[in-house]
Amino acid sequence: MSLAPLGISLERVVKRFGPEIALLDIDLEIPQGSYVAVMGPNGAGKTTLLKVIAGLARPTSGHVSLAGVRLSDAGPGLRALVGFLGHESMLYPDLTGLENLMFHARLHRLAEPRKAALETAGLLEVETDLSRPVGSLSRGMRQRVAIARAVIHQPRVLLMDEPYTGLDEHAAASLASLLQRLHTPERTVVVTIHEISRALAGPERIVALAGGRIAMDVTTFEEHERISGEYLSLLARGGER
Amino acid sequence: MLDWIGPAMVIAAKDLRLEMRTKSILSSVGLFALLVVVVASFSFPATGAGKNGVAAGLLWMSFLFSSLLGMGRSFSLEDEEACIEGLMASPAPRESIYLGKLLANLLFIGAVEAVVLPAFLILFQLEPGRGIPLLALTAFLGTLGIVALGTLFSAMAVKTRTREAILPLLVMPLCVPIVIAAVKATETALGGAALSASASWLYLLAGFDALLVTVGLAAFPYVLDE
Amino acid sequence: MSSRVDEATAGAGDGRDVGRQTATRWRRRALGFGTLVGLGVLVWAAFAYAPQDIKQGPSQRIFYIHVPSAWIAFLAFAVVFGASIAFLATRNHRWDQVAVSSAEIGTVFTTAVLVTGPLWARPVWGVYWSWDPRLTSVLVLWLIYLSYLALRGYVVEPDRRARFSAVLGIVGFLDVPIVYLSVRWWRALHPNYVVLARGGPQMPGAMLATLMIGIAAFTLLYLYLMALRLRVERLRANDLEERP
Numbered sequence: 001m002s003l004a005p006l007g008i009s010l011e012r013v014v015k016r017f018g019p020e021i022a023l024l025d026i027d028l029e030i031p032q033g034s035y036v037a038v039m040g041p042n043g044a045g046k047t048t049l050l051k052v053i054a055g056l057a058r059p060t061s062g063h064v065s066l067a068g069v070r071l072s073d074a075g076p077g078l079r080a081l082v083g084f085l086g087h088e089s090m091l092y093p094d095l096t097g098l099e100n101l102m103f104h105a106r107l108h109r110l111a112e113p114r115k116a117a118l119e120t121a122g123l124l125e126v127e128t129d130l131s132r133p134v135g136s137l138s139r140g141m142r143q144r145v146a147i148a149r150a151v152i153h154q155p156r157v158l159l160m161d162e163p164y165t166g167l168d169e170h171a172a173a174s175l176a177s178l179l180q181r182l183h184t185p186e187r188t189v190v191v192t193i194h195e196i197s198r199a200l201a202g203p204e205r206i207v208a209l210a211g212g213r214i215a216m217d218v219t220t221f222e223e224h225e226r227i228s229g230e231y232l233s234l235l236a237r238g239g240e241r
Numbered sequence: 242m243l244d245w246i247g248p249a250m251v252i253a254a255k256d257l258r259l260e261m262r263t264k265s266i267l268s269s270v271g272l273f274a275l276l277v278v279v280v281a282s283f284s285f286p287a288t289g290a291g292k293n294g295v296a297a298g299l300l301w302m303s304f305l306f307s308s309l310l311g312m313g314r315s316f317s318l319e320d321e322e323a324c325i326e327g328l329m330a331s332p333a334p335r336e337s338i339y340l341g342k343l344l345a346n347l348l349f350i351g352a353v354e355a356v357v358l359p360a361f362l363i364l365f366q367l368e369p370g371r372g373i374p375l376l377a378l379t380a381f382l383g384t385l386g387i388v389a390l391g392t393l394f395s396a397m398a399v400k401t402r403t404r405e406a407i408l409p410l411l412v413m414p415l416c417v418p419i420v421i422a423a424v425k426a427t428e429t430a431l432g433g434a435a436l437s438a439s440a441s442w443l444y445l446l447a448g449f450d451a452l453l454v455t456v457g458l459a460a461f462p463y464v465l466d467e
Numbered sequence: 468m469s470s471r472v473d474e475a476t477a478g479a480g481d482g483r484d485v486g487r488q489t490a491t492r493w494r495r496r497a498l499g500f501g502t503l504v505g506l507g508v509l510v511w512a513a514f515a516y517a518p519q520d521i522k523q524g525p526s527q528r529i530f531y532i533h534v535p536s537a538w539i540a541f542l543a544f545a546v547v548f549g550a551s552i553a554f555l556a557t558r559n560h561r562w563d564q565v566a567v568s569s570a571e572i573g574t575v576f577t578t579a580v581l582v583t584g585p586l587w588a589r590p591v592w593g594v595y596w597s598w599d600p601r602l603t604s605v606l607v608l609w610l611i612y613l614s615y616l617a618l619r620g621y622v623v624e625p626d627r628r629a630r631f632s633a634v635l636g637i638v639g640f641l642d643v644p645i646v647y648l649s650v651r652w653w654r655a656l657h658p659n660y661v662v663l664a665r666g667g668p669q670m671p672g673a674m675l676a677t678l679m680i681g682i683a684a685f686t687l688l689y690l691y692l693m694a695l696r697l698r699v700e701r702l703r704a705n706d707l708e709e710r711p
Contacts, residue, residue, distance in 0.1 A: 093321065
């Protein structure tokens with residue numbers, strides 16, 4: 001079974017929350033297999049961008065497409081291709097890690113929910129803590145279970161909103177190498193990152209937003225110092241509307 | 242439409258598992274329902290000629306208020322940790338989320354009613370005898386309507402400034418037909434009447450329930466999608 | 468005072484805008500004038516033209532305000548229903564503006580029904596309130612209107628507020644006929660309830676005509692109030708948009 005190219009495409013996307021403009025005139029193409037860092041000052045629209053791609057927010061105007069299919073035309077099944085991790089864990093604190101994972105496996109109609117849960121937990125190195133209620137886990141552990149939830153159905157697009165926030169160096173390095181492993185030619189990874197050094201150390205492309213618009217879109221193979229400088233001056237300009 | 246059922250069952254099963262673990266809804270709702278029945282019986286002594294009518298009214302006040310409490314709680318659990326976004330990001334259709342929560346709510350409140358109803362009959366010294374089928378059917382149909390409304394509006398309520406507190410304001414005016422029909426049918430049932438005695442009220446309840454569930458299914462996606 | 472505000476907004480647009488706003492302003496003034504005339508005719512008809520009711524006496528005349536108010540109360544809610552559906556279909560906030568305007572005005576007219584009803588009932592039947600099915604349905608309608616306005620007050624974000632109100636508007640409107648049905652059946656079980664008759668089995672022609680004048684005048688009043696309220700709503704929306 002061949003897998004069709006699964007690119008993400010945003011055409012003239014605008015997202016407003018009442019009078020507040022979160023995204024303005026976003027034209028973005030992310031080919032399959034990309035590893036993209038989305039950056040920008042607070043309030044620039046990074047979370048909204050990811051939510052719009054995940055189908056959690058409808059654009060006010062413009063279109064979001066996955067594999068050439070517009071989300072507005074597609075049924076709910078298209079969401080099976082996407083894994084989303086937001087600021088909050090999306091885990092029920094009173095259920096165990098295993099129960100949470102198996103719940104999501106069943107939502108995704110996986111053939112063997114228990115097996116998938118255990119395997120994914122193993123990948124995230126949390127298999128020993130699966131029988132404890134998620135609310136009793138440490139922040140780092142809980143985040144790993146949350147990531148497991150986001151990837152349990154082997155999504156071909158992985159969206160992660162500020163996964164590095166609040167992690168210590170060791171945990172952050174661990175996460176970075178995990179993302180590197182998850183990034184394959186079949187899987188597109190889009191991550192919101194705050195630290196420019198982190199963004200230059202794994203992702204192949206940086207898209208920076210400011211005031212809801214795309215202010216910077218560069219590949220990271222070379223010229224790290226120039227990119228760094230450009231991003232820092234973007235931040236210094238305030239980027240606020 | 243049939244593919245709504247699978248994910249709805251998964252979601253309802255999750256709610257059941259969660260409730261078995263914490264018993265937060267059953268205990269608070271159950272106790273509340275019982276308290277309303279007992280305290281109200283001090284305020285409105287059900288004796289004499291109009292006894293069945295007063296008792297029926299008290300019973301439904303208890304069911305209504307405790308249902309609202311339970312449904313508010315049920316959705317606030319989804320709001321913690323943005324779990325509702327986890328549901329929305331999955332391939333489960335929005336309608337399944339509505340059906341799943343509705344089913345779970347119905348089961349919880351049904352379980353509470355199954356305990357409160359016998360207690361109520363004993364406290365008020367009522368013996369419906371042959372009216373029991375009518376009593377049970379009315380309880381089911383009335384609760385279904387309240388839950389259909391409450392599930393839809395509790396999804397809204399968690400996103401407002403006063404959260405669950407606004408749920409009674411939204412649901413109570415809308416459930417007037419349910420209360421009227423359910424109380425009347427219950428009153429008849431308490432007098433020992435068979436199903437046919439309240440046929441028109443039952444038809445009203447069933448028809449209204451069908452309308453509410455249909456509208457709930459149609460409107461729920463608009464409530465969830467930002 | 469209104470012309471000053473008009474001039475302020477007129478200055479913001481180009482020549483075409485000014486022309487359009489002037490035309491709107493004149494339509495509004497015409498509507499206001501028509502309303503005034505209609506209400507004037509109604510007052511004359513209600514007190515001078517329509518005959519006095521034999522059984523109920525002069526207090527029956529309040530009926531000429533009571534019934535038209537009820538008509539508008541339901542018309543306004545139907546407009547809320549239609550605008551709510553239109554909003555959910557198009558996501559155009561103009562429809563939300565129509566919905567909230569109609570809801571506010573509808574609430575006022577519904578209150579008028581609930582005030583004039585008991586005022587009419589008391590001298591004629593001796594009680595202020597008798598759980599008459601029609602009046603009771605209006606009471607529930609009033610409560611639904613109030614819960615609509617309460618919901619709007621408790622949701623901060625405009626998109627969400629519009630969406631939630633629209634759902635409530637739709638469910639509420641579908642609910643009202645069922646409320647009426649259930650209250651009617653409920654009251655039918657108590658045969659000694661008091662009926663607020665509309666003036667007897669056959670209304671004399673003059674009474675009917677006055678009633679029609681009342682309905683027409685109140686409809687004009689509704690449209691005029693809608694025009695005023697919508698203008699406020701649009702100014703408010705424009706104001707928010709222009710803020711950086």
